[in-house]
Amino acid sequence: MKKSLLPLFAACALGAANPVFAQDKEKDKGADRQQVRIERLSETLTLSDGQKVQVAAVFEQFRPQVEALRADSTLSREDRAAKMQEIQKATSERITPILTPEQQAKYAEMREKRPGGGPKKDKKDKTKSED
Numbered sequence: 001m002k003k004s005l006l007p008l009f010a011a012c013a014l015g016a017a018n019p020v021f022a023q024d025k026e027k028d029k030g031a032d033r034q035q036v037r038i039e040r041l042s043e044t045l046t047l048s049d050g051q052k053v054q055v056a057a058v059f060e061q062f063r064p065q066v067e068a069l070r071a072d073s074t075l076s077r078e079d080r081a082a083k084m085q086e087i088q089k090a091t092s093e094r095i096t097p098i099l100t101p102e103q104q105a106k107y108a109e110m111r112e113k114r115p116g117g118g119p120k121k122d123k124k125d126k127t128k129s130e131d
Contacts, residue, residue, distance in 0.1 A: 034060070038055055044110060054098045055095055058094045061094070062091050066084070
């Protein structure tokens with residue numbers, strides 16, 4: 001009988017630990033997003049190592065707000081987008097002084113191409129507007 005309970009206990013232990021793993025994955029996902037953004041900015045703006053560190057610190061400062069916003073299921077899509085734009089604007093305002101005047105011009109151009117820094121519309125949205 002003891003042998004038959006062992007798999008049951010193991011399954012219960014793994015099931016109970018699963019939410020912890022899910023939280024860790026979300027944190028890793030946020031860190032991965034942050035790293036991709038830093039790399040993209042670095043390539044586009046030719047950031048120095050010191051600037052990369054400073055930009056990473058800015059992203060890290062706003063990351064808890066972004067994660068909380070993504071986790072808040074009570075907000076409508078529009079409210080979430082508006083709050084995300086506010087966070088992105090504040091982030092941009094902190095990044096701009098780190099940059100040289102030439103980098104600032106490129107950064108402003110990047111921001112203009114994607115107003116509000118919002119996500120690009122996917123193909124589904126395009127097909128809906130065409131109908």
